[in-house]
């Protein structure tokens with residue numbers, strides 16, 4: 001089984017590719033959490049895979065929260081292969097250590113990262129990748145996933161990730177600050193002159209955190225995963241995060 005979370009489609013695509021290559025079932029973490037489905041049973045020989053984007057040099061809090069309640073019935077350590085595949089714009093810092101610790105009694109046998117187009121645009125200096133870089137990352141991801149699938153088929157024990165420079169600083173100093181102060185949805189708003197009340201943002205929000213108000217404009221209700229699906233997918237570029245995103249690009253995965 002492959003548990004996945006995705007805001008702008010990169011990790012979803014990776015999870016779907018691996019599920020196809022490995023013949024695994026897919027479990028949408030946000031959907032499972034909203035249905036309070038936390039208990040699972042493995043069929044004989046079944047592996048546990050996790051696919052998610054990197055948020056500030058660690059796994060997304062929504063994934064870590066899911067794992068706190070997640071349980072595998074009749075888990076057999078010696079027979080169960082467990083892995084993570086993280087998508088990131090650049091590098092993952094100490095995400096593997098953070099994730100392995102979150103898994104608790106479940107051993108993490110393998111970890112991989114896949115560079116995909118960047119979707120983080122909410123701070124100065126961060127923007128979507130130029131078209132050529134986006135294209136290049138997506139092209140490189142295809143053979144990368146073939147290699148990952150090969151390692152997974154062989155149940156390799158490996159850590160094959162791009163940690164990047166200053167990983168300790170990024171994951172242990174910047175990340176806690178980011179999670180504390182930069183995960184709020186308070187600054188999201190729709191420009192009334194551009195928003196046509198199509199409701200796509202509300203439909204795609206994995207947290208069911210967006211609802212249209214009486215005037216048909218989206219409101220965010222404080223349970224945001226910071227996945228940025230809403231801002232990137234809005235067909236009219238009506239959604240902004242304060243003023244910082246006005247001149248930034250938009251991205252979501254298209255095959």
Ligand SMILES: Cc1cc2nc3c(=O)[nH]c(=O)nc-3n(C[C@H](O)[C@H](O)[C@H](O)COP(=O)(O)O)c2cc1C
Nearest residue numbers: 006007008009010011053056057088089090091119
């Ligand atoms: C809140 C947030 C924080 C991010 N932090 C990082 C990061 O620390 N390192 C990195 O390389 N990419 C970072 N990114 C970029 C995403 O990890 C990357 O674009 C990912 O592939 C998006 O996956 P998705 O399309 O499945 O949502 C961040 C994105 C978001 C939304």
